[in-house]
Amino acid sequence: VNILKKNTIKLSLFLAVFAFVGMIAVVPALASGGNSDTINVSYQNDAIAQLSVSSPSVSLHVTDYNEAGNSQGSATDASVTYSVTTNAGGTAKITGSIGSPMESTLQLLANLGSAGGMSAGETDLTDGSSHDLVSGIPNGSSTGNSISIKFVAPITANRVTSSKTLTLTLLDS
Amino acid sequence: LLKCFAVIAVITFLAYSSMAVSITAIGGVSRVIDSSDLIAGAGSDLHDTYESPLDATAIEILNCSGTAEGWRVDVSRSDVEWNNNLVLYVRRTSNGVGDGTISGGGEYQEVTSSPSTLFSGVNNRQFIYVQYKLAGESVQVPIDRYISNVTFTVVDI
Numbered sequence: 001v002n003i004l005k006k007n008t009i010k011l012s013l014f015l016a017v018f019a020f021v022g023m024i025a026v027v028p029a030l031a032s033g034g035n036s037d038t039i040n041v042s043y044q045n046d047a048i049a050q051l052s053v054s055s056p057s058v059s060l061h062v063t064d065y066n067e068a069g070n071s072q073g074s075a076t077d078a079s080v081t082y083s084v085t086t087n088a089g090g091t092a093k094i095t096g097s098i099g100s101p102m103e104s105t106l107q108l109l110a111n112l113g114s115a116g117g118m119s120a121g122e123t124d125l126t127d128g129s130s131h132d133l134v135s136g137i138p139n140g141s142s143t144g145n146s147i148s149i150k151f152v153a154p155i156t157a158n159r160v161t162s163s164k165t166l167t168l169t170l171l172d173s
Numbered sequence: 174l175l176k177c178f179a180v181i182a183v184i185t186f187l188a189y190s191s192m193a194v195s196i197t198a199i200g201g202v203s204r205v206i207d208s209s210d211l212i213a214g215a216g217s218d219l220h221d222t223y224e225s226p227l228d229a230t231a232i233e234i235l236n237c238s239g240t241a242e243g244w245r246v247d248v249s250r251s252d253v254e255w256n257n258n259l260v261l262y263v264r265r266t267s268n269g270v271g272d273g274t275i276s277g278g279g280e281y282q283e284v285t286s287s288p289s290t291l292f293s294g295v296n297n298r299q300f301i302y303v304q305y306k307l308a309g310e311s312v313q314v315p316i317d318r319y320i321s322n323v324t325f326t327v328v329d330i
Contacts, residue, residue, distance in 0.1 A: 035193060036326040039201040039230050041250075041261065043223070043307055044318040046207040050215035083216025085208075087312040139313050143216035 049092060050085040051170040053147065060151035072154040078146060084115050085141040088172040092137040093117070095171060098164040101128040105154045106162055113146035122150065125166070135173065194244045196327035197233040202305050210310075219310045227266040228302040234327055237273065237296045243330045245293035250284045253320035258313065261321060262306040265292050269301035281306055284323060293330065 058080055062073035086092040096110050110133060111122040117137035125131055147168075153160055202225045211217050234244060248263055265278035273296025282289065291303070305323075 034195055035328070036324055037196050037198040037232075038322050038324045039198050040320065040322055041202040041225075041305060041307075042204070042318060042320045043202070043259070043310075044205045045310075045314055045316050046205055047316050048208045048211070048219075048312055050208050050211060052215035083214075085211060085215050085217060085312055087314070087316055089315060139315075141211075141216050141218045141312060 045087065047172065048085055048087045049170045049172060050083075051094065051168060052083050053168065054081045054083075055079065058149055060149065062151060062153045072152055074150055074152045076148060076150045078148045080147045080149070081144045082112065082115075082147055082168065083141075083143040084137065084145065084170060086137055086170065086172075087139050088137075090136060090138045091173050093135040093171055093173045094133050094137070095130045095169045096123070096125055096133045097130040097167050097169075098125050098128055099167065100164075102126045102164065103160070103162055105156075106160065107150075107152035108164060108166075109150040109152070110166065111146075111148040111150070112168075115142045115145045116140060122148070130169075133168070137170075193236065194234060194242060194327050194329055195236045196246065196325055197235070198230050198325045199232075200228070200230045201323070202229050204307070206310060218312055221308060221310055223307045223310060225305040227304050229305055230303045230323075230325075232269070232301040232303065232325060233299045234271075234273070234294065234301070235297050235299075239272070239296060241295055243293070243295050244327050245330050246278075246291050247288035247326045247328060248284055248291045248323060249286060249288040249326070250321045250323045251286065253322065254317065255319050255321055256309075256314050256317070258309040258311070259319060260308045261323075262308065263291065263303050263323070264306075265301060266304045267300065267302040269298040271298040272296050273298050275301065278303075284321075288324075288326060291325070 058077040060075040060077055062075045102108055107126045109122050109124050112119055112133045115134055115137050117134050120133050123131050123133055210219050212220055261284045262281035263284050264281045268275050273294050275294035275298050278292030
């Protein structure tokens with residue numbers, strides 16, 4: 001009986017050690033991975049609103065003062081174009097402002113091509129405030145959109161010179 | 174007591190014998206696409222494709238029996254938020270290290286909702302890197318965050 005008990009204890013110890021070592025080996029292995037694993041890919045499309053003009057400046061010279069019957073003269077430049085890229089979802093618009101009012105009796109007007117949206121046509125910017133020039137520009141990119149700038153001055157005895165900065169802003173309306 | 178230990182021993186043995194080849198994938202992609210990704214500034218569109226780093230995801234194949242146990246890795250994706258213009262590709266960019274071998278998957282292949290085999294091999298391999306490519310981007314794709322879960326599955330062969 002003692003021999004049997006002794007052998008039983010030995011066998012039990014052996015199995016206990018075997019089980020313990022086995023579990024230590026198995027548990028981390030099982031925890032290290034299954035037959036599949038998943039990772040995440042994420043691409044975030046941020047808002048894009050880019051506008052540029054083909055030339056930084058234009059000069060307008062009113063030269064038709066001497067024509068009979070004119071009370072005012074005008075000069076127009078259409079040599080500058082603009083490029084635009086937007087992904088605002090068709091709600092982008094372009095506003096224009098010269099920052100401060102023109103000198104008395106002088107006028108400045110702008111007419112921008114639609115860039116796929118809707119042009120406001122010839123718009124008076126003389127008061128210096130911001131005016132919508134194009135609205136509803138769809139997602140996309142376009143180049144070579146026209147910019148027409150018109151300067152109007154009355155006939156006076158004095159030579160008049162004015163310099164203004166026209167700021168075009170692309171907004172998500 | 175003897176019975177108790179015997180049961181534990183049998184369970185341990187069965188657990189060992191039932192251990193199949195396993196896979197671990199670490200690392201993903203998080204990319205912001207903005208005006209700096211335009212081809213040529215205002216008036217141009219976004220670049221069409223965006224590649225992740227070569228080692229975007231590290232994959233490990235472990236628990237092979239060590240007796241020329243063959244396996245293959247399938248890849249599929251499940252979208253959280255996606256746009257139908259966008260196409261996701263994946264390719265293997267390294268052989269990894271280990272006592273086994275590896276082959277296939279060196280060319281970009283589209284990741285879809287259906288599992289497709291990316292590469293296969295024999296025995297344990299670690300540091301297997303994969304790279305992703307997103308195609309179909311443009312400013313026509315609405316502003317949003319597009320997320321997909323890419324699942325790698327190892328299959329005994």
